[in-house]
Ligand SMILES: Nc1ncnc2c1ncn2[C@@H]1O[C@H](COP(=O)(O)OP(=O)(O)OP(=O)(O)O)[C@@H](O)[C@H]1O
């Protein structure tokens with residue numbers, strides 16, 4: 001363990017690194033060792049992709065505390081740019097994903113730079129507007145998006161579908177690493193400072209404008225790549241699905257179910273979301289959005305840190321005190337304090353001024 | 356000789372209210388300047404203008420020859436001026452150590468900060484030792500007493516290694532023993548090649564530490580000079596008596612003075 005530790009950057013915990021490698025190897029080997037039926041294979045592939053997207057949403061929602069209800073905009077831009085590139089150029093598909101992601105990142109910066117100055121509910125409301133406006137434009141711009149009938153890509157070979165599993169896995173692994181880096185490095189501390197108190201952060205030298213823009217671009221790139229991947233996976237995309245409000249909400253849900261602000265949380269949230277999605281859509285096609293709404297309310301009321309909050313409770317029962325990384329999770333405000341055993345919001349009162 | 360920090364007719368209006376009204380000031384290298392005045396005199400607002408938290412309505416603020424008025428707060432910090440807050444504003448979800456690490460890693464320009472997180476953390480530990488919070492590094496700010504949180508404000512600002520440190524009522528609301536510790540702390544900060552402006556309501560504290568005192572009332576500078584002279588100045592006495600007799604009280608930040 002110690003040998004391994006000396007190879008790692010100083011912010012990485014050897015145990016987390018070891019766990020990461022073990023999970024990665026297991027998932028890599030899974031389709032080689034076990035014969036997965038195409039349905040399970042596809043669900044796993046999608047899950048990897050959604051884990052990546054949820055983590056990227058979480059950079060903004062969880063690390064910086066800016067809740068976006070408009071990430072479908074980047075998902076859709078990434079998806080359609082990728083699809084158009086695949087149809088009209090000879091670019092290899094992964095290059096098309098990357099270009100789609102980059103365009104989505106630039107698009108994110110375009111609306112994010114002005115709106116990220118807004119904080120809390122104002123930013124969230126602005127993102128709803130951005131998401132819906134983008135959806136409308138995409139629906140009417142049928143020469144690019146195919147309008148309401150969408151666009152189809154050539155049906156891929158079975159081998160390609162098999163390969164997508166591993167591509168999604170690599171993509172997810174890269175995004176997990178980037179999440180970990182963003183969290184643990186100098187940048188992560190600055191983001192948490194911005195989330196905690198944007199003005200006080202400025203007063204000790206943190207440029208909220210710069211770091212929020214950077215995070216939104218990164219988040220947009222990853223969500224855009226997810227969109228491109230989604231296009232390749234389904235070979236058919238249409239604006240109301242790609243840009244729909246449900247798409248944005250799904251990312252919020254994954255973050256909230258799993259526990260906003262934590263890496264494990266976003267990953268768990270995506271897994272649970274896909275499982276629920278598959279089962280609920282099948283059984284209650286008309287009700288599932290309402291059920292998600294109830295779930296959202298329940299999590300926010302009873303366990304603001306979601307599944308990772310539950311895990312932390314369990315951990316505390318056996319005497320483990322969460323570090324700041326976990327305590328810093330939760331949605332803005334005071335919501336998560338009880339659950340983390342961390343700090344209540346500042347109250348400069350005097351009750352304990354006496355020694 | 357030009358001063359380290361200079362203000363030229365600095366004004367800040369909130370609608371019709373002239374919170375800071377044509378104030379000229381200067382701070383010399385190595386000096387401690389006391390800034391006093393009744394509640395609502397505009398002291399905190401002047402700090403906010405100097406450090407870029409809010410832009411001035413008019414006037415210039417010059418730090419080491421550079422005009423910093425209207426620059427965003429983070430750039431003022433990088434130019435060398437860092438403030439603390441009258442109502443403490445720790446990052447509640449970060450540990451006490453991490454609060455200071457933010458100051459160290461973000462408060463300085465690229466060439467002057469530690470290269471590694473480990474380096475930053477050990478510097479932060481030194482600073483916490485220096486302000487007397489060494490044993491609280493892993494706790495959260497809410498677990499501190501008010502005095503502790505004020506020390507944390509100071510430690511976080513010191514992390515930025517500013518040329519000019521602006522302290523907004525770090526003593527108010529503390530008991531006499533705590534007041535004494537913080538006054539000692541402020542004195543020792545000067546050894547670190549920093550110049551200080553301190554806002555303070557607790558007269559013993561400000562008069563005891565300052566080289567020079569400046570008095571604001573209704574946004575205007577009404578007096579300036581050595582502490583002994585200021586405490587006898589009839590205009591200053593009137594400004595305070597006209598407001599309220601209890602000069603150590605400071606109801607604005609929800610604290611009651613215990614040093615009275
Ligand atoms: N953001 C603001 N908007 C409107 N008015 C403000 C604002 N900030 C301060 N003021 C007003 O400006 C005046 C000066 O306030 P300031 O906080 O600078 O006083 P102060 O000298 O620091 O007082 P105290 O000793 O109570 O801290 C007050 O009348 C205050 O109400």
Ligand SMILES: [Mg+2]
Pocket residue numbers: 398399400441
């Ligand atoms: Mg004040």
